[in-house]
Each structure stands twice: as C-alpha cells, then as structure tokens.
Amino acid sequence: MLGKLLDLMSDGEFHSGEWLGQQLGVSRAAIWKTLKKLEDDGYPLHSVRGKGYRAPKGASLLNVERITRLLAEECHAKWQWHLTSEIDSTNAQAHRLISRFGPRPLACSSEQQISGRGRRGRSWASPFAQNIYLSVVEPFETGAQALEGLSLLVGLVLVETLEEAGYQRCQLKWPNDVLMDGRKLAGVLIEVAGDLSSECIAVIGVGINVLMSRSEQIDQQWTSLYLASQAGELDRNWLIARFMSRLEVALALFRQDGFLPFVARWSERDAWIGRTVRVVSGSNATEGTYLGITGSGALRLSTGAGEVVMHGGEVSLRLADAS
Structure with missing residues (x-):
C-alpha cells in the first residue's frame, strides 16, 4: 500500500x-x-x-521497471537488477551476488540499509525510502592497477547528474565525496576484487542524501537534496536511471583512456583547491596547500619539503583548521 x-x-x-x-x-x-x-x-x-x-514532489518508492524505462536505450539490458526493502548494505549484497552469479554487470539497491558503510569503515546513515543506496558491479579486463581515479570519476558522474537534475551548487572533495554548500551530500565507496594486472571486479557503492531531513547518526555537517532549497528533481528512480546512463558512457571512455579525459571537468568542481589541508594516513599526517589532482587522480600537495603526490586508499583529506 x-x-x-x-x-x-x-x-x-x-x-x-x-x-x-x-x-x-x-x-x-x-x-x-x-x-x-x-x-x-x-x-x-x-x-x-x-x-x-x-509529500515532496517526485517522492516515490524505488521501482526497477521504472528505473529501466528511464535508462538510456543502450543500457536497458546491461545490468541484472536486485532491489530489496531492507539489506545490511548494498555493497555486501553485491559481493554475495558476485559469488553466486560470477563476474557480470549487476546493480543492487535497497530502500534501507541496516549496516550501511562508507570509506574507512565508517557507518552510513540509511533511513527507509529517503535516500539512494546503490551498488554497481563492473568487471574490468585491465586489472586493479588500471582503476586509479575510478572513485573520482564516479563522483564526477554524480555531480553532473545532479546538475542535470537542477542542483547547481555541488562540488567534489577528493577522493570520494560530493559536497553542497560545504556540507556532505553524497559519497562513493569502491571495492575491488581480483588480479592487479588482469581481470578484476569493481563494486561501485554510491550513497546520496535525497529526502533525509534529520539524523542523529551523522557526526559531520551534511545536507540533502530536499534541504537544498533548489527546485530540483527528487524522484530517486529518475536520479538512479540518469546516473547509471551517464556512468555507462563515462566507464567506456575510462576503460580506453583512464581518468585523464575527466581531469578538467573534475577540477572545475574541486571544493578545496588552494586551501590548507591535512592528509591523514593511519597515524601519519601531512599538512600543506592542496594543489588539485594529477592526470591519474592522485592528490597534489605543496609542503615545506616541496610538492608531494598522494594516492587514495585509506587516506583522508581534512581542512587544516577543522577541529
């Protein structure tokens, strides 16, 4: 009902x-x-x-038939879809489906996650029917080493989808966050399994705050499309379909040329360029001026010892003056 x-x-x-x-x-x-x-x-x-x-205009429950109908025509038959009402996490479900069906394109979404995950083991607030919790399985033949910059690419596709939907104040925070007015709006979690130099599988996890208006679980500044006070699209089925259609086009180019063709577009939306930041990796922290990204998506940092290039993984980027 x-x-x-x-x-x-x-x-x-x-x-x-x-x-x-x-x-x-x-x-x-x-x-x-x-x-x-x-x-x-x-x-x-x-x-x-x-x-x-x-209810907010466009609000509805997720519907695979509706999503598929809204996809670009060339994408209609690509993914095997799995939609649930409640799941531990869509990334965990994606890994289970890989074990069951093998390395093939899959898409998993759920109305609610009870153990939603972000990067570095953080939890992801996942209330029922309010946000997008989506995991996309993509097989790659080039190996895990060739996937550097993938999380940045997915973030860029997210922002461009949101711009198409009517949201114009989105920015990107290296390596995997989408911000709006300086607050976290969406995040990307990439998990790779397989060989470093041959076949591998990427599980691309995406979370977008769409209708959420309150949460006691989030320990950082956040926002949602509903709270953005912009006359943008709130239909989660439409947002998923447009994101997936754009992602398919971007991945085709990424497979051919890597992240380099996307650097300029990503840099135009870079939230912290020129800011003093602290890069934290485990117990180590390096402070300097954030200079942007390299052609492969690595971070460029100007320090007292010169320019340093840092890659993703278990690295966290923070503003130096943040508590």
Missing part, C-alpha cells in the same frame, strides 16, 4: 486522508497509521489540519 500511497502524493500537493483512503480502498485511520510510521522514521511529510498530507 505504501508504494501506491506515495505515488498518489508524488505531485507535491495536499491530499486528505479521506480521499487517499477512497483511492486505495482503506480507512482514513489506515492512511494515518501508515503515514505516521513513515513520518516517525524521518520522512519529510507535511500535514495540516483541514488540508491533509503532502
């Missing part, structure tokens, strides 16, 4: 509980109970006595 209910409310207008109940053949009390649980979980519903309930 929830999916049909949100579809009825996806126009962003107020609808009375009585009208909604009539459309679905249930009581007004059943409508109230369903929406109350959704609201208690943090879903951004607006209720006004005498007017009814309003």
Whole structure:
C-alpha cells in the first residue's frame, strides 16, 4: 500500500486522508497509521489540519521497471537488477551476488540499509525510502592497477547528474565525496576484487542524501537534496536511471583512456583547491596547500619539503583548521 500511497502524493500537493483512503480502498485511520510510521522514521511529510498530507514532489518508492524505462536505450539490458526493502548494505549484497552469479554487470539497491558503510569503515546513515543506496558491479579486463581515479570519476558522474537534475551548487572533495554548500551530500565507496594486472571486479557503492531531513547518526555537517532549497528533481528512480546512463558512457571512455579525459571537468568542481589541508594516513599526517589532482587522480600537495603526490586508499583529506 505504501508504494501506491506515495505515488498518489508524488505531485507535491495536499491530499486528505479521506480521499487517499477512497483511492486505495482503506480507512482514513489506515492512511494515518501508515503515514505516521513513515513520518516517525524521518520522512519529510507535511500535514495540516483541514488540508491533509503532502509529500515532496517526485517522492516515490524505488521501482526497477521504472528505473529501466528511464535508462538510456543502450543500457536497458546491461545490468541484472536486485532491489530489496531492507539489506545490511548494498555493497555486501553485491559481493554475495558476485559469488553466486560470477563476474557480470549487476546493480543492487535497497530502500534501507541496516549496516550501511562508507570509506574507512565508517557507518552510513540509511533511513527507509529517503535516500539512494546503490551498488554497481563492473568487471574490468585491465586489472586493479588500471582503476586509479575510478572513485573520482564516479563522483564526477554524480555531480553532473545532479546538475542535470537542477542542483547547481555541488562540488567534489577528493577522493570520494560530493559536497553542497560545504556540507556532505553524497559519497562513493569502491571495492575491488581480483588480479592487479588482469581481470578484476569493481563494486561501485554510491550513497546520496535525497529526502533525509534529520539524523542523529551523522557526526559531520551534511545536507540533502530536499534541504537544498533548489527546485530540483527528487524522484530517486529518475536520479538512479540518469546516473547509471551517464556512468555507462563515462566507464567506456575510462576503460580506453583512464581518468585523464575527466581531469578538467573534475577540477572545475574541486571544493578545496588552494586551501590548507591535512592528509591523514593511519597515524601519519601531512599538512600543506592542496594543489588539485594529477592526470591519474592522485592528490597534489605543496609542503615545506616541496610538492608531494598522494594516492587514495585509506587516506583522508581534512581542512587544516577543522577541529
């Protein structure tokens, strides 16, 4: 019932509980109970006595048929899709599916993650039906060594998708974060399995805060598309389809030429260029002026000892004056 209910409310207008109940053949009390649980979980519903309930325009549950229909035509048959209501994490599900089906293109998404993961073992807040939790499995024939810059590429595709959707204040933070107005909006987690120099598999995990309006789980400044106060697209099915369509085009070029063709576009959206930063790797920290990225996606840092080039992995980038 929830999916049909949100579809009825996806126009962003107020609808009375009585009208909604009539459309679905249930009581007004059943409508109230369903929406109350959704609201208690943090879903951004607006209720006004005498007017009814309003959901954000475009809000709906995930639907594989709808996603597939919105994909670019050449992508319709590429991925084997797996959609769940609840999962530990989509990346973990992707690894299980690889073990079951072998190295083939897969796409995993879920309405909720109970153990969502970010880089360096951090948790990822994953409330029900509010955000995008997506993992894409991509086999590569060139080996893991050729995948440097992949997380930066995915971040760039995310930003360009969001720009197409109407969000114009997105920036990229090396190596895997998307920021809006300096706050974290989305993140990328790449996990690679296989040979360094021959066949390997990349699990591309993406999390985007779409409808989330509150969270007690996040220990850093964050935002969501809903909170962005921009008249952009909030339909998660549309966002996933456009991201996947753009990703397919970008990966074809990446397989051929690596990250180099994307450097200029990434640099145009670089959030911290020229800032004093601290690069942390384990117990080691290096401070200097952030100079941008190399042609392969590595970080360039100007220090007292000269320019240093640092690669991704378990490295964290922070502003030097941040607490």
